Amino acid sequence: MTTYFVGFFLGLHRICDQVMAIKRGNYRKKKVSSTSWKKQLKSWSIRIVVGFFALSIFWVLCLKFINPPITYLMIKRGFQWQSEGKGFKIEKDWLPYDDLSNNLKRAALAGEDAHFMSHNGFDTDAIKQALEKNQSGKPLRGGSTISQQVAKNVFLWPGRSWLRKGLETYFTFLIEIIWSKKRILEVYLNVIEMGQGVYGAEAASHYYFNKSAKSLTKKEAALIIAILPNPRQWDARRPSNYVNSRANNIVRYLSHYEIPD
Template sequence: MRIATRVVLYFIGISLFWVISLRFVNPPITWLMIQRGFELKEQGKGFKLEKNWLDYDELSDNLKLAAIAGEDAHFMTHWGFDMQGIQNAIKKNAQGKKLRGGSTISQQVAKNVFLWPGRSWLRKGFETYFTILIETFWSKKRILEVYLNVIEMGQGVYGADAAASYYFSKTGSNLSKKQAALIIAILPNPREWDARNPSAYVNRRANAIAKYMHHYTIPE
């Protein structure tokens, strides 16, 4: 019992230190970036990792708005979990409809920055734990900044600046409303969908995101 208690206390201490540190220090790499790089290498395509950190004030406001409109409409008001979205997902599941992931931006940051890729109840538990921690110790501004710098936005492409350069030969500071919406529109399947040459479905998603962007606010 003492050993188990000690392990739990060590884990809590280390995780708190980790989360609080990353409130001030930018994460240099994530487990997903490493895994994807080795997957490409195994396919004979070479290890690819395109990323460049932009501070929050350098990021395009259009991209911030598009991320909230397309990925997490209640980002500014929830505490890490979108209860309305969860209820809607349960209803759709009961009706036998296909579900989309539905994770909030905070949950996506938790699993992208702190956890290994994969799916399991254990990982989901850790995701919940780290989501609560970052919502407690980080500002919404920091959560959105980290999200837009680490999220997978193409094959070997991570973050706003790399995506803007890859798809539109621009920086992540200078994206039009439509370009920002297109990048966010591909996030459910960034390795298969293309923001530069969007399918009709991706284009419809982007148009819907662009249409509703003005309804939202971003952290200041």
């Protein structure tokens, strides 16, 4: 009997050892599997981040030499126009920087970005003023430089989310490094929304004054820039008192601004 119990317990001990060995093996497999999954996640995360930076830098570099054919905003506005039963409308015509009226270039600086030639893409004074005006908790408005507007219009989508604002900051930083001030101003004056379905100075000049942006007068250039805060509601041909007053102020300070050459 004693021999029987000893044999039973020895057998039970062997079974327990085998069960524990199987559990330890499974645990090691799970641990290896978990470690492998974490490594793969880390590897793909690094690839995505590196890929984003490489692609964005390549994109900005390409547009230093290639004129952007269309923007997200143009497409969005086109469909909005179509949904109102007015047809899909995008009027634009690229005009090289040297052909654009100097009056228009100076008007853009006078009306939109007084420190364009000296800042690195961000006007800290304008940002501080915008923050002070938005202490009430309303969405952040104002403070955008020409460089920031180019980053937003060419590379991004309309919106006020922190993600879009962060990407705007990133692309502003890139174009300030890779592009020249001349290129930034050229792209700005050719892609900015200047009316309902009208984009860029050349299309706007023909739309409002039946002439090329090559020969805009000081007042005509100032009127086009004066409507930019609300180009779908304001009209350079029939300016309100406010728009006309803004245009007159732009004309007054036009000669004070140096433009890229």
